[in-house]
Amino acid sequence: MMAASENDFFEGTEKLLEVWFASSTNEDCDLRTIDRLEWEKLLTLVKCEIISCISDDDMDAYVLSESSMFVTQKRFILKTCGRTTLLSAISPLVKLVREKCGFDKVVDIFYSRKNFSRPELQFGIHRTFENEVRHLDELFPNGAAYTLGRVNRDCWYLYTLDQEGVLMPDQTFEILMWDMCPDRMNIFSRDVCTNGPEATKLSGICDIMPGAKIDDFLFDPHGYSMNGLLPGGYYITIHVTPEPQCSYVSFESNVPTESYQDLLKKVLDVFRPGKFLMTVFANEESVARESHRQLERENTFLKKEYVCQDHQYCNFKNYNLTYMYFSRPII
Template sequence: MATAVEDKHFFEGTEKLLEVWFSSTSNEDTRNLRTIERCHWEELLKLVQCEIISIVSDEDMDAYVLSESSMFVTSHRFILKTCGQTTLLLAVEPLLKLVANKCGFDKVQDVFYSRKNFTRPDKQHKIHRKFEDEVDHLDTMLKDGAAYCLGRMNRDCWYLYTIDCIGVMDPDQTLELLMWNMDQKKMKIFSKETCASGKEASEKSGISALIPGAQIDDFLFHPCGYSMNGLLPGGYYITIHVTPEPQCSYVSFETNVPQKSYHDLLKKILKVFSPGKFLMTIFANQESIAKDSPKDLENMTAVQGYVRNDHQHCLFKNYSLTYTHFSRPVL
């Protein structure tokens, strides 16, 4: 049971992640989510209990750093990732109405909602405390929902909700690395005591060098905590969020940058953050160059300094999904 002090200073770093691809039954190519004005996004985010801190854009995407994680908007894809006690699923129905009214998108082409199990589910809004309740809520708005759990249900696990139909036919892939029990020497970088700005934290930690060429928007919270979004040409992004407090340390890394193998990137990330445990998921559809990455990971029974605890590979729709869990060996 958490002590009063631990409870007061606890922050749930684990994020809720929603990705929705939209289309229209009229098949018009002029529809674009990026035409929705910022004020409408701000109203939507009030339902989630977070707000916009900054935004960067390129030809393909708008990337928002939020008070609790990030949001990405392309012409027909919406991604919202929020941590803490945010109420992400309360915004799904208003989102569907918003994009229909403002853009004419009347069809959900594909949807993915995922998260790791929470450290303190009791501190979440009632809609998010149990995955079963999240599934029931999504089923009221979406047809042919399909829910999955990977990992150990009584330990560390990862939940996924999607719809059971082939939607996205463009090359699509997502790597997500969720890390906890962090090295506190590394975590000290992500505090105002050590760094004056997000840029300084990005440079000192080595984040700036993880994926060269990215347009970076970073933010260092007071007294600690860090968020960054990075954009690359072609509609690619990276996003990193750090909860450095020792009693609830957590880091997430996510990118849709396509690679045949993510081994080298994984090693770089682990060198920057040095977690005690991590889980990794790789989504890739059959059109992606990353489609064979599950075979690559199957033989990766160990990473330097870590042992593999679980490894699962799933095939559904036109996607493959790999879940793998590592931890430092107990000495």
């Protein structure tokens, strides 16, 4: 979350890439055998760099100059903000994991993002989703592109493969927030906190998922990123762009649960956004596959503070996707 001067604009909205790999000959292939130097070379193509890394038995989590990267045995996640060129990494990534690990198949790919606040500032293919789709279609002949929400306002884009995909339990819960509370955003400044751990504690982020192994970083003069690891191959990641003219916060986790209501409430209590969109992506093997029904039935706390502007549900070959967009009522 590289900070900018007070008068500059920074695009907090991230580009999010998740790729699952497989080998037709070797079940023991492991992305984590790729050394850090190779990842650093790959990230130069994206226009970002590694700041720090934490690991556990299942995952390596990297805090980047622009957001985060996660590596497990078979899954690669890259989330980058600002003017990064994330899609430039896909072809080199596929080549890298084939040569270094022996993975010769892409089982599934997910590329998603909210619409940019200032798309004209992006490089090349990232200026429009149509350009991104054309680029991805050249790489994957069975791709499928979707837009959820209002294309003339705030919306969310998704590109995935039109195939059965990942068969092990898999889920992703994401909250993208903007029009942020200034008092909460001030915490993520060197004027208020001296480092990442102080901002994590003062903001209440440390209480969202107690027990997580946390790697956090406070940029100078402002901006914040954190990754958290939990046993079983689960992660949490939060990124904050606090500048008043372009305030934005993202929260993401793959923790499995039948209902994300409590987690949603914790995140909203910490950040108090004026607007947010939420997505729940879960396959048929996940305990979260019916979580959208819980959100429909038990969102009393949301109704007290927010108006649901859009609510869409999609059923793919092996995944269910829920999209909801909320804003505070105009008084």
